[in-house]
Amino acid sequence: xxxxxxxxxxxxxxxxxxxxxxxxxxxxxxxxxxxxxxxxxxxxxxxxxxxxxxxxxxxxxxxxxxxxxxxxxxxxxxxxxxxxxxxxxxxxxxxxxxxxxxxxxxxxxxxxxxxxxxxxxxxxxxxxxxxxxxxxxxxxxxxxxxxxxxxxxxxxxxxxxxxxxxxxxxxxxxxxxxxxxxxxxxxxxxxxxxxxxxxxxxxxxxxxxxxxxxxxxxxxxxxxxxxxxxxxxxxxxxxxxxxxxxxxxxxxxxxxxxxxxxxxxxxxx
Amino acid sequence: xxxxxxxxxxxxxxxxxxxxxxxxxxxxxxxxxxxxxxxxxxxxxxxxxxxxxxxxxxxxxxxxxxxxxxxxxxxxxxxxxxxxxxxxxxxxxxxxxxxxxxxxxxxxxxxxxxxxxxxxxxxxxxxxxxxxxxxxxxxxxxxxxxxxxxxxxxxxxxxxxxxxxxxxxxxxxxxxxxxxxxxxxxxxxxxxxxxxxxxxxxxxxxxxxxxxxxxxxxxxxxxxxxxxxxxxxxxxxxxxxxxxxxxxxxxxxxxxxx
Numbered sequence: 001x002x003x004x005x006x007x008x009x010x011x012x013x014x015x016x017x018x019x020x021x022x023x024x025x026x027x028x029x030x031x032x033x034x035x036x037x038x039x040x041x042x043x044x045x046x047x048x049x050x051x052x053x054x055x056x057x058x059x060x061x062x063x064x065x066x067x068x069x070x071x072x073x074x075x076x077x078x079x080x081x082x083x084x085x086x087x088x089x090x091x092x093x094x095x096x097x098x099x100x101x102x103x104x105x106x107x108x109x110x111x112x113x114x115x116x117x118x119x120x121x122x123x124x125x126x127x128x129x130x131x132x133x134x135x136x137x138x139x140x141x142x143x144x145x146x147x148x149x150x151x152x153x154x155x156x157x158x159x160x161x162x163x164x165x166x167x168x169x170x171x172x173x174x175x176x177x178x179x180x181x182x183x184x185x186x187x188x189x190x191x192x193x194x195x196x197x198x199x200x201x202x203x204x205x206x207x208x209x210x211x212x213x214x215x216x217x218x219x220x221x222x223x224x225x226x227x228x229x230x231x232x233x234x235x236x237x238x239x240x241x242x243x244x245x246x247x248x249x250x251x252x253x254x255x256x257x258x259x260x261x262x263x264x265x266x267x268x269x
Numbered sequence: 270x271x272x273x274x275x276x277x278x279x280x281x282x283x284x285x286x287x288x289x290x291x292x293x294x295x296x297x298x299x300x301x302x303x304x305x306x307x308x309x310x311x312x313x314x315x316x317x318x319x320x321x322x323x324x325x326x327x328x329x330x331x332x333x334x335x336x337x338x339x340x341x342x343x344x345x346x347x348x349x350x351x352x353x354x355x356x357x358x359x360x361x362x363x364x365x366x367x368x369x370x371x372x373x374x375x376x377x378x379x380x381x382x383x384x385x386x387x388x389x390x391x392x393x394x395x396x397x398x399x400x401x402x403x404x405x406x407x408x409x410x411x412x413x414x415x416x417x418x419x420x421x422x423x424x425x426x427x428x429x430x431x432x433x434x435x436x437x438x439x440x441x442x443x444x445x446x447x448x449x450x451x452x453x454x455x456x457x458x459x460x461x462x463x464x465x466x467x468x469x470x471x472x473x474x475x476x477x478x479x480x481x482x483x484x485x486x487x488x489x490x491x492x493x494x495x496x497x498x499x500x501x502x503x504x505x506x507x508x509x510x511x512x513x514x515x516x517x518x519x520x521x522x523x524x525x526x527x
Contacts, residue, residue: 110400
């Protein structure tokens, strides 16, 4: 069933991006319903992060249409872009925290620079965000003094302090062990429900993404090879979806073959 | 051959245009920036207080050496009384603004290029843009505004300390009457010399801080290196180009004002 237009917060149509001769996106399209948690899956280097950076205006797409809340975002529509920036936050894979600022100053920065709030209100709201993410006792610590998980929470606190409607997560679990990975997905799902923002997560952690998300999209060769609910993804018979979904079973089968001394042909090219 | 010269010339013109747009955009973006004053003060602290020791040390030794060399040269012609003239005009017209700018490039400029390069590498600059904060206004404009204020102050300090260095050499170590030295300074220095000195300081500040910020800010555009190497390459390029531009701009300004 098609989503009603007012239910759709973000719509990407036919997005193209290339870096020199390297075509990264070749007609990617995506629909993000309001209030949902959408996971974009794909192999490493498939263009997931570039898609997200095109949405966040960090990278300029070559062509395509991005519509946010019914308004098209173009270089000649600065007011729509400014509105998008005000209502959207981006959580970088590397967290992108300011290492010369304390945790509190990091969280307060977007409020200080983009709103007319008084210093007292900025402080109160920043402390509140830190408290909600259980970081209030570390408000005077610098990012380098915090653990990896705390840094992730601090980045999320900075992302949500402006009360955005859409939060873009760029591989929030990259490089984390399984326990921390679960903790980050739980944190995102928890705060997404608590604060009611729409979340778009780029990841390659299939089981966690299927459990946490409302919708799943699979990026393949610069285009969306699949878009649907986690249940539809789990039951899809599309060869690319099955290869991606059943990668764990495939690994197990290959390892059994290796142990039995059979020759395995690598799929990496 | 002609084609490669043409291509090289075009790349220089393009880089000059890019640098001019970068500096202009940074100044323009400062107009609507919130809490700019606080960031300007911080930048003034970095360029001013942190660089003070090196300015004082280089200033005093420049004056000492100039006094020493000048005294023995003038002594051959029996003109030691002109030592104040030699030291003051050399320092105020040329050495003060040039050496102060070079010292500031070495200390504050290199730090600025490296800091911005690291911020670019760790996506802090991209993070600012996604938050709707102009990275030019937040990171570059305060440094440029601070340079317009700090460079003349540091140069004035350098010149004052340099004159004292000349006095120490000439009067305390070589026996020239202090009154003779300082009256020669007073007679030689005109307001025009001080204006030229300050004009040079402002110009050098704008050019060097602009160049250092430009190279650090655009560290990711480096084609020959990535990551930490790109930061180090950008910092080196910033310092080398800034040092050259100081000397080139000094010649141009002097040739117009002399």
